[in-house]
Amino acid sequence: GAVVSQHPSWVICKSGTSVKIECRSLDFQATTMFWYRQFPKQSLMLMATSNEGSKATYEQGVEKDKFLINHASLTLSTLTVTSAHPEDSSFYICSARAGSGGNEQFFGPGTRLTVL
């Protein structure tokens, strides 16, 4: 299957700082990328859907000013957690969907964020 990478794989930051997570589709062009969050022993929760070149669509209850999403190219989307707090500590996972004909989503390996 297609490969999606995330960087960094883990990050520790101080409360109040901002953290940027990158999601890249390595061998295909992704017109749509999705960002999920997963707390320990829970399922994945969709945060937002981003389409290349347009604003992201956020799920209910997700603060768009806190979780900034940029999908500037067909192979890169970024999630910035602004003014991070300990309750933002979680496993963040992105997925990407190819634009031409295919509708499968391919998931990245995830990024573990710990806010101290």
Add this chain to the structure above:
Amino acid sequence: DAKTTQPPSMDCAEGRAANLPCNHSTISGNEYVYWYRQIHSQGPQYIIHGLKNNETNEMASLIITEDRKSSTLILPHATLRDTAVYYCIVRVAWEGNKLVFGAGTILRVKS
């Protein structure tokens, strides 16, 4: 909200077939059944999907009942590396539709 019901956990002996059930009694005619799995601390991995016919690939088989209200994912020869959370998801297969994950089934393969 997830539209599927799965048992919270199952055990399987290594080398035996693992049969994971999923109920989706409210599935509509244009919704597919998808299966993903998530090994601990990794992103989900696509396994298989189907509409109404049984499907098989190199990873698994998917058996969908005639009324489409339930399905079973079959791992024919489970290995220890198949220990994971398995998610059954129903969705319309048109571009842009999002995946909604339920609680899934924790499959433990034991030697």
